[in-house]
Amino acid sequence: FSLQMQSRFDGNMGFPGGLMDKGPQETPVEALNRELVEEINLDLSRFACQQEDILLTHVNHSKKLVTYFYAKEVNLVEFSEIEKAVLDSEEWGTETYGVLRVPLFTMSDGYRGFPVFLANKFAGNARIQLLKAITAKNILSEDEVN
Numbered sequence: 792f793s794l795q796m797q798s799r800f801d802g803n804m805g806f807p808g809g810l811m812d813k814g815p816q817e818t819p820v821e822a823l824n825r826e827l828v829e830e831i832n833l834d835l836s837r838f839a840c841q842q843e844d845i846l847l848t849h850v851n852h853s854k855k856l857v858t859y860f861y862a863k864e865v866n867l868v869e870f871s872e873i874e875k876a877v878l879d880s881e882e883w884g885t886e887t888y889g890v891l892r893v894p895l896f897t898m899s900d901g902y903r904g905f906p907v908f909l910a911n912k913f914a915g916n917a918r919i920q921l922l923k924a925i926t927a928k929n930i931l932s933e934d935e936v937n
């Protein structure tokens with residue numbers, strides 16, 4: 792298993808995505824796919840997110856923001872193609888500083904790998920989204936995550 796996040800313009804870890812454009816023109820999943828093209832140059836003919844890929848909805852009352860989190864499973868060859876496409880994205884070097892693989896291992900010191908990765912700064916509720924993706928996709932059990 793591997794899992795992809797992005798390094799954002801502000802140095803925080805986040806997932807590719809973004810806010811919906813104002814107005815009724817687009818649904819959340821359409822906004823997501825638009826942002827995926829802008830940020831990571833995703834090939835929508837093969838990897839567009841569908842409504843059924845949704846994993847989590849989160850309401851932030853103070854920011855008046857609802858976040859929707861979608862997860863898409865691909866094989867390792869596709870994963871690597873998605874990683875390489877980011878270099879030609881519109882927002883590479885401005886909004887996104889590239890995609891990265893989340894280390895899903897823990898070294899024998901109990902620190903290097905996933906534990907210290909979680910000490911990064913995350914945008915919004917991206918840290919919760921990451922942990923949810925890991926358990927929902929059976930990459931690690933809830934016990935292992937804890």
Ligand SMILES: O=c1[nH]cnc2c1ncn2[C@@H]1O[C@H](COP(=O)(O)OP(=O)(O)O)[C@@H](O)[C@H]1O
Nearest residue numbers: 805806808809810854856858914915916917920
């Ligand atoms: O990966 C993420 N997961 C959850 N929330 C995020 C993520 N990235 C950004 N956010 C939140 O979404 C809101 C908009 O973020 P930002 O200003 O970066 O918008 P943009 O991505 O449309 O440019 C902020 O409240 C931010 O905390």
